[in-house]
Amino acid sequence: MSEMSAEAVLTTTRSVRKRLDLTRPVDLAVVRECLTIALQAPSGSNRQQWQWIVVTDEAQRAAIGDVYRRACHEYLESAGAAGKLFADDPDRSAVQQRVHSSVAALADTMGQVPVLVLPCLRVAGGLPSGNQAGLWGSLLPAAWSYMLAARTRGLGTAWTTLHLSYESEVADILGLPADVHQAALIPTAYYTGTDFKPAPRQPLDEVLHVDRW
Incomplete structure (x- = not known):
C-alpha cells in the first residue's frame, strides 16, 4: 500500500478504462482489504443493507462483459454519449472525445478485467417510489471508499x-435474489502508468451557491 496523502488519493482517483492490466491477477485478499475499508462508510440509520458481489470466475466475467458491451454500444450511439457533448466548445470537446474513446475501449474489455465488483442493496419489499436518494446514499459512499482504497x-x-439497462440479465448470471438491487459495476485491475493527476473541472465559483441560489 502506497503512502499517499488523503488529498492525493481524493484528487487522483480517476476512472481507469484503457490502462487496466488485463493480464495481471488480483489477489482476492487485496479486494477484501478494500471492501473492509468500504464498510466504514456512513450508512443511514446504521442499517448496513449493502451487499457486495465480487466476480472472479472467467465465464461469469465474460457473460457480464457481453451484457456490458451491448449496453455500452447503445449508449455510444445515443445523443447523450460523452463524445457528443459540448461540441461547441473546442477545448472541452477534446476532453469529451478522449472520454468517449476510453468508454468504447472498456466496452470491449470489461469481460477480461480480472475482478468485477458490484455494490448492491438488499431491500425487502422492493424499491420505494419517489426520491430514492436516502436509500442509495447509504451505499454509494461505501462504493467510492472501495475505489479510493483500491487506488x-x-x-x-x-x-x-450502463449495464443497469439490462440489470435483470446480470442478476440472472450471478443468481441474485429478487430483493438485491445493483448500484454499479466496478472493474478492478492493476493499472499501467503512474501519471494520474487531478482532472480539469469547472471553477468552484461557477457551481457554488452560499445561503441562496
Missing part, C-alpha cells in the same frame, strides 16, 4: 452503470 494499492477502477 492506494495500485489498483485502477471505474464507476460504471
